[in-house]
Amino acid sequence: MSELVWERPEPPARPAPSPLSREGIVAAACELADADGLEAVSLRKVAAALGAGPMRLYGYLDTKEELLDLMADAVYGELDRPAPDDDWRTAMRCVARSLRDLAHRHEWFADLIGGRPSLGPNALAYMEATLAALGDFGRLEDAMQAMHTVNSYVIGAVRDEVTGRRVERASGQDEGQWLQASGPYLERVFATGRYPTLERVVRETTHPDRDTEFEVGLEQVLNGVAPR
The missing domain is CATH 1.10.10.60 (Homeodomain-like)
Incomplete structure (x- = not known):
């Protein structure tokens, strides 16, 4: 197998015409x-x-x-890493929030995360710090599963958010404006009586902002992966 890009040395520096690295x-x-x-x-x-x-x-x-x-x-090199003395919940909150912030700052990053693991030095350092913070889980398999579950939640959430921002820019409407414009259609659909549960969700539940939605979901995930 040929050397990966992380291991290949760069060519000797050339001062002219344009130095590269x-x-x-x-x-x-x-x-x-x-x-x-x-x-x-x-x-x-x-x-x-x-x-x-x-x-x-x-x-x-x-x-x-x-x-x-x-x-x-x-x-990944811009990611905030948990402090060595952080408990596992604090550490995972730090990683999740930082990953989300980076995907908002670099929207294209949301298209590259997930799938096969990245093997670059910054990504490996991120995984090392995260797994080390999950030391209280005992078995390494449990720590790996917890990290994978939290990552999957964060990746899904940020991709949904980034996609929403792109759609808003393309349409010129934010989510609230789009829902308002869709109101008459939804009224006609609900009048058929075929979607009673969905109608209750729309009419009776609150609709938190993206930040609140992310934090509530993150806490639910952390509760779910907590060591038994």
């Missing part, structure tokens, strides 16, 4: 993604932003997929 390439790619999403990231566009030819980038990475891996790991 893997770190600089990743930073430029992240700036493009922050401005215009992942669809704006290509080796050609990153090279242009750095004033270099696209072929020079291939000395630092082999594929766009490697660039995306490096970008995700750079964001």
